[in-house]
Amino acid sequence: xxxxxxxxxxxxxxxxxxxxxxxxxxxxxxxxxxxxxxxxxxxxxxxxxxxxxxxxxxxxxxxxxxxxxxxxxxxxxxxxxxxxxxxxxxxxxxxxxxxxxxxxxxxxxxxxxxxxxxxxxxxxxxxxxxxxxxxxxxxxxxxxxxxxxxxxxxxxxxxxxxxxxxxxxxxxxxxxxxxxxxxxxxxxxxxxxxxxxxxxxxxxxxxxxxxxxxxxxxxxxxxxxxxxxxxxxxxxxxxxxxxxxxxxxxxxxxxxxxxxxxxxxxxxxxxxxxxxxxxxxxxxxxxxxxxxxxxxxxxxxxxxxxxxxxxxxxxxxxxxxxxxxxxxxxxxxxxxxxxxxxxxxxxxxxxxxxxxxxxxxxxxxxxxxxxxxxxxxxxxxx
Ligand SMILES: *Cc1c(COP(=O)(O)O)cnc(C)c1O
Numbered sequence: 378x379x380x381x382x383x384x385x386x387x388x389x390x391x392x393x394x395x396x397x398x399x400x401x402x403x404x405x406x407x408x409x410x411x412x413x414x415x416x417x418x419x420x421x422x423x424x425x426x427x428x429x430x431x432x433x434x435x436x437x438x439x440x441x442x443x444x445x446x447x448x449x450x451x452x453x454x455x456x457x458x459x460x461x462x463x464x465x466x467x468x469x470x471x472x473x474x475x476x477x478x479x480x481x482x483x484x485x486x487x488x489x490x491x492x493x494x495x496x497x498x499x500x501x502x503x504x505x506x507x508x509x510x511x512x513x514x515x516x517x518x519x520x521x522x523x524x525x526x527x528x529x530x531x532x533x534x535x536x537x538x539x540x541x542x543x544x545x546x547x548x549x550x551x552x553x554x555x556x557x558x559x560x561x562x563x564x565x566x567x568x569x570x571x572x573x574x575x576x577x578x579x580x581x582x583x584x585x586x587x588x589x590x591x592x593x594x595x596x597x598x599x600x601x602x603x604x605x606x607x608x609x610x611x612x613x614x615x616x617x618x619x620x621x622x623x624x625x626x627x628x629x630x631x632x633x634x635x636x637x638x639x640x641x642x643x644x645x646x647x648x649x650x651x652x653x654x655x656x657x658x659x660x661x662x663x664x665x666x667x668x669x670x671x672x673x674x675x676x677x678x679x680x681x682x683x684x685x686x687x688x689x690x691x692x693x694x695x696x697x698x699x700x701x702x703x704x705x706x707x708x709x710x711x712x713x714x715x716x717x718x719x720x721x722x723x724x725x726x727x728x729x730x731x732x733x734x735x736x737x738x739x740x741x742x743x744x745x746x747x748x749x750x751x752x753x754x755x756x757x758x759x
Contacts, residue, residue, distance in 0.1 A: 378698045379563045383741035395615030408611035414618040424551040426583035428575040429609035430590050433532040433559020436573040438465040440555045443586040444526050446471050450499035455485040456707050457726040458504040462530050463707050475708045480725045481652040484511040500526040505534035508674035510549045513539050527553030533674035535566050536628045550576050566624050568613040630740040631673040641751035647682035647758050679732040691757050700735050
């Protein structure tokens, strides 16, 4: 699905030097490269505070701890996503409230959020799925009306821009009260191990978060709040510092591959290609470079003739990597089942888990590979 080796070879010298720098200085934990990467990322995202941490799941957990959410508080999130989001809600003894998604963008459905709000609702966690930012303008409006926190799970959309109706642009993850990301190797900005970060423009929240990631300490051995141990190590920070300046180019390469796929599959009666949706008046049905609204963490088709599983097997047999993200709705997972949910609450998710298939998507795809992949799919479905 990804070609991390091909990508590494092109930046090998700089990456190797960064890792050597850590080895030479033995500053493995909280070394200068962590601070340097943090500042570079603050500049890139145009956000006041980046708090590095150990992974994207921790980032979500720490964000929720930092906001002071308490047992029994209801947190609304999407039914169609990776489990980490709902996992940390449950782990903190908050009450997860899963809601359906939009059939075009795969992102949390606005009407479903509105229906799920109760007096106990404290936060909404939109996940910017597959590289596309959720409808943040509508989410912010709901949050304002009901006095809710917005926590963006931006593990899949780092580098994406969100354009408000008035033309203002903001980077994904910097729009809500707090945003989180993952630097897992296969993410759009991936390190060579685990890593994550939290973003916020709120000075007081940033201070709290910096304490929580470090055992609740602001002064060594003085624990002011209950914390965790969650650090980005210096070697990973070194890798990320080298890769960050390439992120926009990496996103463009992904969009180029998406454009190739879209063109090949356009008008096929059994294939729905991903929809780009932006709040601007511009037509974002096409994959445009100017609005950067989708950074294509995944390129995900919907196969509408019931042959998704056959296609999945056929591609694997042909040597073409592909994956089903996600095969089970979160509300149907053993760990997260709840009698409050009705199947009729999740018509879109229940359809998507049967139809979606994600194709190879990375920075090293060339036309020859893309032609082989698209032709194989078109031949199979013809
Ligand atoms: C990858 C991912 C996470 C978790 O990140 P880790 O670094 O693997 O802990 C959380 N949410 C979403 C949507 C993800 O894709």
